Amino acid sequence: MSIRFGTDGWRAIMAADFTFANVAIVAQGIADYLLETEKAQKGIVLGHDTRFLAEQFADQVQAVLTANGIPVYRLQGPTPTPVTAYAIRALNTAGAIMLTASHNPPQYNGIKFIPEYAGPASPEITAQLEEKIGKVIAGGVNHQLPKPELVHSVDIWDKYWEHIDTIIDFNQICRIKGKIVLDPMFGAAAGKVAAKLQSCGLEVIEINGYRDAFFGGGLPEPVASRLQTLTQTVVQAKAVVGLANDGDADRFGVIGSNGEYLAPNQILSIISQYLLENGQKEGGLVRTVATTHLLDEIAGRYERKATETPVGFKYLAQEMLRRPVVLAGEESGGLSIGGHIPEKDGILANLLILQIIGATGQKPEEAWQLLQEQYGYYAFRRLDLHIENDRKNQLMQKLRNEPPLVFGQRQVLQQSLLEGVKLYLDDGSWVLFRPSGTEPVLRIYIEARSEQAYYDLIAAGEAAVK
Numbered sequence: 001m002s003i004r005f006g007t008d009g010w011r012a013i014m015a016a017d018f019t020f021a022n023v024a025i026v027a028q029g030i031a032d033y034l035l036e037t038e039k040a041q042k043g044i045v046l047g048h049d050t051r052f053l054a055e056q057f058a059d060q061v062q063a064v065l066t067a068n069g070i071p072v073y074r075l076q077g078p079t080p081t082p083v084t085a086y087a088i089r090a091l092n093t094a095g096a097i098m099l100t101a102s103h104n105p106p107q108y109n110g111i112k113f114i115p116e117y118a119g120p121a122s123p124e125i126t127a128q129l130e131e132k133i134g135k136v137i138a139g140g141v142n143h144q145l146p147k148p149e150l151v152h153s154v155d156i157w158d159k160y161w162e163h164i165d166t167i168i169d170f171n172q173i174c175r176i177k178g179k180i181v182l183d184p185m186f187g188a189a190a191g192k193v194a195a196k197l198q199s200c201g202l203e204v205i206e207i208n209g210y211r212d213a214f215f216g217g218g219l220p221e222p223v224a225s226r227l228q229t230l231t232q233t234v235v236q237a238k239a240v241v242g243l244a245n246d247g248d249a250d251r252f253g254v255i256g257s258n259g260e261y262l263a264p265n266q267i268l269s270i271i272s273q274y275l276l277e278n279g280q281k282e283g284g285l286v287r288t289v290a291t292t293h294l295l296d297e298i299a300g301r302y303e304r305k306a307t308e309t310p311v312g313f314k315y316l317a318q319e320m321l322r323r324p325v326v327l328a329g330e331e332s333g334g335l336s337i338g339g340h341i342p343e344k345d346g347i348l349a350n351l352l353i354l355q356i357i358g359a360t361g362q363k364p365e366e367a368w369q370l371l372q373e374q375y376g377y378y379a380f381r382r383l384d385l386h387i388e389n390d391r392k393n394q395l396m397q398k399l400r401n402e403p404p405l406v407f408g409q410r411q412v413l414q415q416s417l418l419e420g421v422k423l424y425l426d427d428g429s430w431v432l433f434r435p436s437g438t439e440p441v442l443r444i445y446i447e448a449r450s451e452q453a454y455y456d457l458i459a460a461g462e463a464a465v466k
Ligand SMILES: O=P(O)(O)OC[C@H]1O[C@H](O)[C@H](O)[C@@H](O)[C@@H]1O
Pocket: 007, 008, 311, 312, 313, 314, 330, 332, 334, 435, 436, 437, 438, 439, 443
């Protein structure tokens, strides 16, 4: 058996590969890594989401860590990944282990290791963990007895809110007149954000706000197709906005007051413009290769730079650690801002949207309209295509070696190979082909600068795989 610490930790189907025995192996691998770094004595934060047997799997990790002499700060109750990550800072530990399969279907579970800097593990750390885990598979786990005296039970929420209060202006949020609908998708943010907003008298409707390990019969991913109940509730209640989070609340999803789904590319742009307009003095924007170039235009308007990274918050996190950043974001629904930890935080993203509504009176769809008036037409589309590996590889190789001169009736000005193959077109539109790191699909990302280009590029993308 091999355990791969993929794009963002280890994910596997429960009872098949995600078993108590394998969880112990992974925990031992992480323990061995920590013991080698000599930081193990600072202890490890341990958090979990709302999945099936979450507490019991966390008990298993706790038993292995303490058997190895590593103190454990065990978070009480289901906890979002960003809150677990923040606990590293608050408690000054050597890192955190988070049990979650994020937005994946209910039968999955997973383990993320979050290092001391409170963001996703870098590829180097991941490689070291995989090596240690490989050794444990060969040599077995440490069978010392667990040491319950090394376990500290922690309620971290007050500390998290105290910190959020320093980067979010709740006075603005509390001015909102009208209803706010929250959809934590049965996940780890359930009840918590609602209570925080209600504490200043806001009218909050929370749907799917209880633990359901089956996530209402779907997967807890805050994309348009999974947010139909939220959309209906927003429209029926005549609410100002609908805000969703995925199962571990590191991603966000926004529904406008008109029931329109606003894609993360739109939300990242709205928030960037707001932060830059309102005095974020230092730093640029950071986006992945698959994320909207509108961020570059917005950065440029304020004489800042936008930096491009490969896909994955782990790369954005490294940029945040390197220099001041106003906002780091990715099209899959990840965002963090300067002053926060270098981990994506869907709660923070939703609060920023609320702050903008409170401060400017603009609902997200209105803010987006204004951006279009200012910067021109931008439309995005992602095609996720299930094609066999052979064909996928063939297509990628062909694009790499013989990039087309014309795509979607537009001239290809430049090809970039930072990740996958990206084609820059002569009207400012672009298209990126890249195999997913988490699903067996080829993703084609399209950003079009006119409606005509939008349809031409979708047609060309579909034709390319045929
Ligand atoms: O490789 P993909 O399937 O496109 O997924 C890419 C995504 O994977 C994980 O969810 C990471 O946490 C994200 O930061 C990243 O954007």
